[in-house]
Amino acid sequence: MGRNLALFQIRAIAKIVRLPTDSPYRQNALELFSNLKIVLENKQNKAPEETELMMNLSPLYLEQIDIATQKGRSEEGKSLIIRMLTRKLGTLDPNSIALINNLSLENIESLGDALLDFNTATDLTAWLDKSPRGIQ
Template identity: 45%
Template sequence: MQESVVYQRIIRQGIEQGRREEALSVVMRQLYRRIGIVTPELRSQIEALSLTQLEDLSEALLDFSTAADLTNWLNNVVAN
């Protein structure tokens, strides 16, 4: 059972989902510390990001001062 392709795929998907959820949690905490409360609209945009995009955001937010910086970053990600 543990050697089946389907089983291995399910395990990989579970691990990936866990990594994404942890990245989302960390990013949300960092954003709160950096710019304060994140609006529900911005939060839903952040929640739609992939793991790679969340990792990119975790680095980019170190340069943010305001929610406008976050909005601009999200707009650039969506445009690309």
């Protein structure tokens, strides 16, 4: 019975891995698999199947950590850029803030370079209008 369960779990993991990286199902599964891996790691007496499952979950766990790290970098970057723009240009309009919050990390970095040349909120608006919508 244990061996059949392990095979079923390995197949389920393989199906999740094949989902597109932006799939909400994949993201939810990664989160659940990460939690399962942590639970298994903390278990005292693991069955051989549980050890094998932990090993199969390791790449997904690392992927989840990478996603969280990138998301954290992106959120920190957006927060920093908004603070810098507010300090340089004054209060930003909600539409500009919403557009900034939807930029990809790459576009946030570009905005960080461009804001050095901004003198007015109109400069920011023009940059946002011209920038590619690299939504995260």
